[in-house]
Amino acid sequence: MPAALAGLSLLPPLVLAFDGTRLLQVLALTASAWLWLAWPLRGGRARAMQALAAGVMAGAFLADASVRSFILSTWGALPDSTMVVTALANTSDSEAAEFLLAYWPGLLQQGALLLLSLALLGVLLRRWWAVSAAQAHPSPWRRAAFFLLLLLLLAALSIKPWRKYHPVVFWPLWAEQVADTRAQWESAHLQRAELKQRAAAQAPALAPASPDTLVLVMSDSINRAHLSLYGYPRQTTPQLAQRLQQRSGDFKVFRHPWSADASTVTALANFFHFGEPSSPSRNHFLALAAAAGYQTWWISNHDDLAIHRQHAQLADRQSMLNNVPGRSAASLDHTVLPELERALRSGPGRKLIVVHLLGAHPHYRLRHPPGEASFRDVRDMVYRQLEAGGRSARTRELRNDYDSAIRYHDSVIDRTLELTRTLGGRAGWIFLSDHGQEVGSVSDHAGHSASSADGYRIPLLAWGEAARGVPDEQARLPIRADWLGHSLTRLMGIHWPGYRPERDFLHPGYRWTPPRHPVRIDYLS
Ligand SMILES: [Zn+2]
Secondary structure, three states: OHHHHHHHHOHHHHHHHOOHHHHHHHHHHOHHHHHHHHOOOOOHHHHHHHHHHHHHHHHHHHHHHHHHHHHHHHHOOOOOOHHHHHHHHOOOHHHHHHHHHHOHHHHHHHHHHHHHHHHHHHHHHHHHHHHHHHOOOOOOHHHHHHHHHHHHHHHHHHOHHHHOOOHHHHHHHHHHHHHHHHHHHHHHHHHHHHHHHHHHHOOOEEOOOOOOEEEEEEEOOOOHHHOHHHOOOOOOOHHHHHHHHHOOOOEEEEOEEEOOOOOHHHHHHHHHOOOOOOOOOOOOHHHHHHHHOOEEEEEEOOOOHHHHHHOHHHOOEEEEOOOOOOOOOOOOHHHHHHHHHHHHHOOOOOEEEEEEOOOOOOOHHHHOOHHHOOOOOOOOHHHHHHHHOOOOHHHHHHHHHHHHHHHHHHHHHHHHHHHHHHHOOOEEEEEEEOOOOEEOOOOOOEEOOOOOHHHOEOOEEEEEOOOOOOOHHHHOOEEEHHHHHHHHHHHOOEEOOOOOHHHOOOOOOOOOOOOOOOOOOOOOO
16 A cells, blocks of 8 residues: 555656656656565565665656756756757856756755655655565565566566656766767867858858848658649648749749658758768858858757757857757747748848748647647548558558648748748748658658658748749759759859859759669659
């Protein structure tokens, strides 16, 4: 009985620190504490050791939950978010002291709650020790309970995303991450300084008649084959389709764009470094635009340390709006809209505004508002075709979730375009995705895919100065996202020596060469 109560005493602090399925995962991991109590040992000293071991382990979960609750309630962030990790990596001892002073009421409250729950745990374990001494014959069920808890723990530890949340696993890795970040800080700083220097050395010049604003919307995991704008049978892009109908003169849909990569960090490195991320003389799109006289913005609903360090920090102004890394981030993409509006309204001058979205990155169900699950439980032709193709119920459900995310995404993309159109002056607007996504089209798989064309299949849309006068046959050429910088700098009126006309699909001298993909792709598909 006292053991069960001790288990229950962990529940309230954990509920405050975790939600949904994560809470269940962490509860399964707490078996590593209770398992100590289950084995029927007789001696008083042996049982005291059992209680101590259980107490230390349960105490670790309590301390973990307490730190998480504090960070969550103070900044709405997870401890391993870019915001928290970079803030800590960037903190000196005196700043740490200032921090303690600034947040003392919250810290005091969390500290008091932690002490209280530790005391309660101690009392209950002491009680367990006393009660178990009185039992002449420990129940045989205890051995069964031990093996059951052990099984549960081993199962939970065998799954990597679960294991990560065991405090004994999480915090050493976290400390390493902070130390790594601090170590890389200096070198990243130097790299950025070098990129800026190299950009200045290119002496980029601005053509006076070029547009004054470019909004570049970089989304995530959007496969163009799922956009009705590209012929998908489900109505996933009604707003963009309507816009195309209204203004076909200055809105272009490029039919065959491809990413060189199937994941975000490599795709962005390739894109921003003009397809040459590992060249010793590489240039960076943002640094070049800044050197040419553009003001630069990075508005992001992404939380990724590498992206932040390699690209976002090169921008004059950064708005990082999502503080939860990885797949369980629930921040919806429309959070970028007010920031985009602010950037567009801010004074005169040439502007390059990068908007980085989560798009339809897994988990798909978190990429649309709960009330806007347009294709949940839909049993239409698309669904029946998947069924006929032998796709599992899980994949079919994920397809519905993915398409719901695309449908919501349509409204956000259209809104970024509308804001650019009404506030941008002589503006251009470009939308693309970092890479594609396979959602049951070629195999029973849903997610990033380096081994199928869908993993690289992306959309590319342009409006305004970016689309005007582009002939239809140019819009049907295969295009590489990693070369796009050449077309964009020309569009922005930037003259620089690194410009390669054969990589600019808007130039008559454009010559398509396929990227090095590990899979055979029909690039006109
Ligand atoms: Zn991505």
